[in-house]
Amino acid sequence: MNLPSVSNEKKTSEVAVSVRGLGLTYTTSIERRPTIKARAKSLGRGKKHTRVIQALNNVNLDVDYGHVLGVIGSNGAGKSSMMRVIAGIIPPTQGRIEVFGSVSTLLALGVGFNPSMSGRDNVLLGGLAAGMTRDQIEDRFDEIADFSELGDAIDAPMRTYSSGMYSRLAFSVAATVRPDILIVDEALSTGDAKFKEKSLNRIKELRSDDRALIIVSHAMGTLREICNDIAWLNKGVLVQRGEPNATIDAYQDFLQVKRSAASDEDV
Amino acid sequence: MNSSIQTPTQVYVPFRAGLPPLIGYWKSLWSRRTFIAEYSRSELRDKHFDSFFGQLWLILNPLLLSGVYFLLVVIIRGNSDSQRYVHLTATLFLFYLISNSLTGGVKAVTGGQRLILNTAFPRIMLPISAMVIALFKFFPTIVVFLIIRTLLGVPFVWQMLWAIPILLIAMILSLGLAITISCINVYFRDIASFLPYLTRTILYLSPVLYESSSLSNRVLRFEILNPLFPLLDSWSRVLVHGQAPQTSSMLIALAWAVVIFLIGSYIFLSREREFAVRL
Numbered sequence: 001m002n003l004p005s006v007s008n009e010k011k012t013s014e015v016a017v018s019v020r021g022l023g024l025t026y027t028t029s030i031e032r033r034p035t036i037k038a039r040a041k042s043l044g045r046g047k048k049h050t051r052v053i054q055a056l057n058n059v060n061l062d063v064d065y066g067h068v069l070g071v072i073g074s075n076g077a078g079k080s081s082m083m084r085v086i087a088g089i090i091p092p093t094q095g096r097i098e099v100f101g102s103v104s105t106l107l108a109l110g111v112g113f114n115p116s117m118s119g120r121d122n123v124l125l126g127g128l129a130a131g132m133t134r135d136q137i138e139d140r141f142d143e144i145a146d147f148s149e150l151g152d153a154i155d156a157p158m159r160t161y162s163s164g165m166y167s168r169l170a171f172s173v174a175a176t177v178r179p180d181i182l183i184v185d186e187a188l189s190t191g192d193a194k195f196k197e198k199s200l201n202r203i204k205e206l207r208s209d210d211r212a213l214i215i216v217s218h219a220m221g222t223l224r225e226i227c228n229d230i231a232w233l234n235k236g237v238l239v240q241r242g243e244p245n246a247t248i249d250a251y252q253d254f255l256q257v258k259r260s261a262a263s264d265e266d267v
Numbered sequence: 268m269n270s271s272i273q274t275p276t277q278v279y280v281p282f283r284a285g286l287p288p289l290i291g292y293w294k295s296l297w298s299r300r301t302f303i304a305e306y307s308r309s310e311l312r313d314k315h316f317d318s319f320f321g322q323l324w325l326i327l328n329p330l331l332l333s334g335v336y337f338l339l340v341v342i343i344r345g346n347s348d349s350q351r352y353v354h355l356t357a358t359l360f361l362f363y364l365i366s367n368s369l370t371g372g373v374k375a376v377t378g379g380q381r382l383i384l385n386t387a388f389p390r391i392m393l394p395i396s397a398m399v400i401a402l403f404k405f406f407p408t409i410v411v412f413l414i415i416r417t418l419l420g421v422p423f424v425w426q427m428l429w430a431i432p433i434l435l436i437a438m439i440l441s442l443g444l445a446i447t448i449s450c451i452n453v454y455f456r457d458i459a460s461f462l463p464y465l466t467r468t469i470l471y472l473s474p475v476l477y478e479s480s481s482l483s484n485r486v487l488r489f490e491i492l493n494p495l496f497p498l499l500d501s502w503s504r505v506l507v508h509g510q511a512p513q514t515s516s517m518l519i520a521l522a523w524a525v526v527i528f529l530i531g532s533y534i535f536l537s538r539e540r541e542f543a544v545r546l
Contacts, residue, residue, distance in 0.1 A: 033457075036457055085279065114309075
């Protein structure tokens with residue numbers, strides 16, 4: 001494996017996240033914006049207002065400390081839903097999730113919830129909401145600002161940010177907080193080539209024996225390089241779990257995509 | 268280290284309908300209290316209420332409003348006096364505390380969409396912040412009111428201290444309303460468009476543009492249905508007339524505030540775990 005072989009007896013190969021029989025169904029409204037008006041209009045027509053979605057079905061998954069788990073699957077496979085359940089954002093419908101350690105709940109779009117506030121305020125508020133103290137955030141703030149390469153823009157309202165700047169800041173926060181369990185959702189394939197390289201290096205640095213990483217990505221080349229474990233989800237079901245090359249090959253065969261250079265690149 | 272790793276730090280299991288474990292919820296809420304303070308502060312800073320002119324606007328806005336309403340009262344009634352103006356400002360400013368909580372609260376949850384989708388935290392922090400913001404906007408107006416009161420020569424008496432428990436009840440009521448409406452807005456997004464009509468109706472049903480003493484007994488009997496009525500009535504009695512409030516008014520006001528707060532919190536807490544998939 002790619003992991004540094006410095007053995008740290010503390011946590012290595014102890015379980016970080018245990019997912020048992022996870023099922024997730026949720027009802028969501030059919031309309032984008034549920035309104036009284038829409039409800040009143042369809043009154044008496046017996047129209048349904050909600051749709052039940054089976055996002056995950058009996059998923060069993062263990063993530064050990066010292067491991068880097070890549071999660072792959074087509075759009076709508078339930079990858080993000082699973083990350084949100086592990087992070088405690090959505091409660092499971094069935095099963096039991098045990099988390100042994102602190103989870104970075106700052107997923108791809110975690111910061112920037114209020115676009116009219118500056119990047120600095122958003123980082124502070126996001127951190128406070130995640131349960132950090134103000135001192136903890138301020139200690140790391142310079143590192144976050146440096147890594148994101150935003151410069152003076154950190155004090156500008158986030159609505160003035162480009163999408164690249166947005167995700168650079170989001171990644172910087174997630175990667176600087178140094179949790180026991182880091183979840184990176186689709187954040188690898190953002191930013192320009194230079195930042196991509198930099199964030200990839202940061203992920204590699206973050207691999208250590210006392211940390212577990214879960215990475216959701218469509219960038220198969222990157223996953224082959226940094227993961228030592230791949231879980232493939234399809235329509236809410238765990239299809240295959242195992243060694244990166246074999247699992248990714250199986251997934252790509254399934255997609256009937258030849259292992260061409262194009263599909264291996266970060267898309 | 269090892270032993271702490273053996274027991275899970277977090278366990279997520281399916282939830283049954285109803286409330287989450289309240290002690291754990293409270294602990295998690297209490298540990299994040301700086302968020303509420305910081306969120307309110309940056310929201311106010313964002314609206315430039317930390318600058319001189321921003322502060323001035325916070326004062327000028329209710330003053331102009333009270334001027335407009337006073338004009339209305341003078342025209343409709345044909346005559347007026349300074350006491351009426353004191354009554355109008357006192358009750359209008361308290362009314363705006365409650366109405367600002369409602370208008371701030373309605374978007375509290377839906378506006379925090381990004382945060383809710385990506386972070387696990389007690390969602391009730393968002394409507395609480397909305398109420399705290401309304402409270403911050405209220406404080407300068409109370410200073411203005413005391414100045415107006417002094418200028419118009421209304422004497423200060425110790426009965427005015429009753430304003431403190433009345434304000435506390437108003438805060439409970441505002442909080443309850445913010446929590447309730449923020450939750451309703453998740454399921455009915457157009458409630459925000461109805462809100463101006465709702466607040467306007469409540470304003471006219473409450474003793475702001477008139478005093479409760481000018482109402483007939485027949486109308487007064489129905490005012491028990493208006494949560495704001497006993498509150499604003501006691502507020503005026505205490506701050507304008509310098510009399511102790513009626514016990515019955517205080518009890519009705521408290522009962523309304525507590526009931527709205529408890530019902531709103533129950534609905535919110537039993538629904539909030541679903542917000543992430545509803546946004």
